[in-house]
Amino acid sequence: MTGSPAELPIVVLDALMPTARRLVLDRRGSMVWDVESYRGRYAVKLGYPIEATADWPAQPWTALAPAREGAVLHRLGSQTIAYGEWERGxxxxxxxYEGPDLYGLWxxxxxxxxxxxxRTSVVLGCVEALAELHRKGWAHGDVQPAHFIVGPERTRLIDLALARGGHVPSGYDFPFRGCLVHYEAPEISRSVLDTGEAEPTPEADVYALGASLLISATGRRAVAYPDDAPRRVQREAVANGRRRDVRVPGELGALIEAMLSHAPEDRPTLPEVAKALS
Structure with a gap:
């Protein structure tokens, strides 16, 4: 992507003194590196602004996302997170965390x-990872298959830059303006359409988990719209409830159907989902 940094900032190199590094992702104002050092193995995230194009407006908030996630992880009690600023963000x-993501695994x-x-055990692992966050009083806001890392011992829920539930330093905070529309709950899409912003909730996370399970198991989005549709068109389809039939057999299919209910109050809670599966 034009304007993305070519290397890790000096402040990160000084902190980790890497013995090996690998660029994993570079898109939409975010870089992720897999870094090995004498301190262990780390995921290093860099944020930088997205420049405006003919099709997309500028997105300065992406520069703040890594520090915001670091602040959230600190609030959640992690003692192994460091974050800070560099010249571009x-x-x-x-x-x-080692392991495939949900979409890759299935x-x-x-x-x-x-x-x-x-496999039911995989679903339960995803449910427990999300439920743990909810028990701590936070909503994730960006639940999608790529954010569930299915490890050998437990499933990890990553990418908490958009999470809401506690104090975040004002210098790193920014409004929630929705996420990847494939996984947005109808009430989130409607709020973004009407006001430009929304508020993540546990109920919206449940919808997003249902949509994540559906697309991972079948390759089908929960809501039908053209692949090249603008985001406004996508959100109108989601908000208006143009949902596809769930083609997953058995109990899991019935649970996904319930999780994708249009009204938040009609969706099962995560403990109810876990109970039904176990």
Whole structure:
């Protein structure tokens, strides 16, 4: 992406003194590095502003996202997170979690003619990871398949830059203006359309988890709209309830159907989902 930094900032290099590093992602104002050092293995995130294009307005908030996530993780009790500023934005470093994400793990389920079915234990791991955040009084705001890392011992929920539930330093804070529309609950999309902002909630997270399970298991979005539709058109479809049928067999399909209910109060709580699965 034009304007993205080519290397780790000096402040991060000095803090970690890497023995190896690998660029994992560079898009939409965010870089993620897999860094090994004498201190351990870390995910290092850099934020920088997105420049305006003919199709997209400028997005300065992406420069603040890593520090905001670092502040959230500190509030949640993590003692292994560091974050700060560099010349183009902010950064954080946090432990690297090994394992596939939910979408990658369930790739065999999506193959044509496949008899592989989603594993209940994986769903329970995702439910517990999200429920743990909710028990601490926070809503994630950006639940999607890529943010569930299914490790050998437990599932981790990552990317908390948009989470809401406690104090964040004002210098790093910014309004919540929605997330990836595939996983937005109808009330979130409607609020963003009407006011430009919204408020993440546990109920909206439940919807997003249902949409994440559906697309990971079937490859189908919860709501139908053209792949190249502008975000406003996508959000109108979500807000107006143009939802596809859930084509996941068995109890999981019924749970996903309930999690994708249009009204927040009609969705099951995460403890109810866990109870039904177990």
């Amino acid at each position: 902010t950064w954080n470093m946090q432990p690297w 790739a065999p389920c999506r193959e044509q003619g496949s008899s592989v079915v989603p």
